[in-house]
Amino acid sequence: MGSLLLEMDFESLPMSPRSLAAMTPRSLARRRLFPNVDNKKQKVAPPGDGPRKNLQLEVMEPGLKNDGPSLDTILVNYLDTLTQRVNYHLGYPVNICYDHYATLAPLLQFHLNNCGDPFLQNTVDFHSKDFEVAVLDWFAKLWEIEKDQYWGYVTNGGTEGNLHGILLGRELLPEGILYASKDSHYSVFKAARMYRMDSETINTSVNGEMNYSDLRAKLLQNKDKPAIINVTIGTTFKGAIDDLDVILETLKECGYSQDRFYIHCDAALCGLMTPFINNMISFKKPIGSVTISGHKFLGCPMPCGVQITRKSYINNLSTNVEYIASVDATISGSRNGLTPIFLWYSLSAKGQVGLQKDVKRCLDNAKYLKNRLQQAGISVMLNELSIIVVLERPRDHEFVRRWQLSCVKDMAHVIVMPGITREMLDNFVSELVQQRKQWYRDGKAEAPCVGEDIGAQNCACSYHKIDYISP
Known part of the structure; x- marks a missing residue:
């Protein structure tokens, strides 16, 4: 079969994949991806240092007179804005540090579904299931389950993985009650609503970890019904890790045999980190499923994830679909065929040694940021084995938007991903320190007290710092 050429939509560059990969996003835009950008009269204003503004756009009708900027001009300026804003992306768990997007760009000319x-072939050849299975095999080995004992797929993200894992638990234990800590990802509670499941919200300690005494009390209270437990390996906001071994011991002590509980591990961010720190995620333990987000620690231009479960469980969801000449046990059915290739390429390029180096660097940089903030007299908390640094919420909304921070109550956090350098962290701290001098000048306002949120020993408010902050 000859190559597919879309003459107007995709123009091949006269460059090798290696030289193409070495180009920056801006230079790619200038090299005939947007060939008409310099031929139009009107330009969009170049981006500044502040948060980007929503573009006032409308769909253009070809052939009609247009006095505004061209399509290519709009896209180039949008690309320039994103390129500049990369340096201020601190608050969300997305790894935007990868350079293989250009190498894989030619794949965009094909529809891969x-x-x-x-593990089953379709009658259509435009798929990447061979890459997908290679990725799944890699994660199965990482989480210690034999190739003939697991089933999984590349999802559209961590939420889909949670929906799938909890659905498996519900199908295996139809009368089961879902237990999840209040710091679990919101998709867990979304699943409970979607599946009309009874659920129990478990309290958490001040660091965000599940309160095992509360879990024990609620398990005993509902002892007549099976338990479906969401274990969070790295909570969304504080980065706390629920102790899987303590949860398993609690189930045993409460009289739950292995056929009366199902455990789903939501390891969206930390599932690629913890295996290189300690071996807490393993199918050698009686767990049912594990999910991660591929666009987080590993990095991918599109949201994606990996879901692994036991092969013996999947028949409860599998349905034969004659139309696609396959069976389907996924949530979404049609799935992005590009994401497995990006994941496969990243895993192959980095390997376990490269990922281990990324983990160590991120942990070290998170400790570095925590120490810088603490030395500046700013409330800050960092959980063990976490790259999420929780700090007092900045007073100014524009500062929050500039650094793209996520905020809850009086807290904000920085997630120290592989692409975040110490220079970026230094710039953030320096700017925050200077801004705080303006916000709290003349004693007209005070920094928030976050003792109840992150612990009194971590709070630097005027009340707590006397007792807990050393000079």
Whole structure:
């Protein structure tokens, strides 16, 4: 079969994949991806240092007179804005540090749809299931389950993985009650609503970890019904890790045999970190499923994830679909065929040694940021084995938007991903320190007290710092 050429939509560059990969996003835009950008009269104003503004756009009708900027001009300026804003992306768990997007860009000329079971072929050849299975095998080995004992697929993100894992638990234990800590990802409670499941919200300690005494009390209270437990390996906001071994011991002490509980591990961010720190995620333990987000620690231009479960469980969801000549046990059916290739490429390029180096660097940089903030007299908390640095919420909304921070109550956090350098962290701290001098000048306002949120020993408010902050 000859190559597919879309003459107007995709123009091949006269460059090798290696030289293409070495180009920056801006230079790619200038090299005939947007060939008409310099031929139009009107330009959009170049981006500044502040948060980007929503573009006032409308769909243009070809052939009609247009006095505004061209399509290519709008896209180039949008690209320039994103390129500049990368340096201020601190608050969300997305790894935007990868350079293989250009190498894989030619794949965009094909529609790749991994429909149905990854381990079964369809009658259509435009898929990437061979790459998908390679990725799944890699994660199965990482989480210690044999190739003939697991089933999984590349999802559209961590939420889909949670929906799938909890659905498996519900199908295996139809009368089961879902237990999840209040610091669990919101998709866990979304699943409970979607599946009309009874659920129990478990309290957490001040660091965000599940309160095991509360779990024990609620398990005993509902002892007549099976338990479906969401274990969070790295909570969304504080980065706390629920102790899987303590949860398993609690189930045993409460009289739950292995056929009366199902455990789903939501390891969206930390599932690629903890295996290189300690071996807490393992199918050698009686767990049912694990999910991660591929666009987080590893990095991918599109949201994606990996879901792994036991092969013996999947028949409860599998449905034969004659139309696609396959069976389907996924949530979404049609799935992005590009994401497995990006994941496969990243894993192959980095390997376990490269990922281990990323983990160590991120942990070290998180401790560095915590120490810088603490030395500046700013409330800050960092959980063990976490790259999420929780600090007092900045007073100014524009500062929050500039650094793209996520905020809850009086807290904000910085997630120290692989692409975040110490220079970026230094710039953030320096700017925050200077801004705080303006916000709290003349004693007209005070920094918020976050003792109840992150612990009194971590709070630097005027009340707590006397007792807990050393000079």
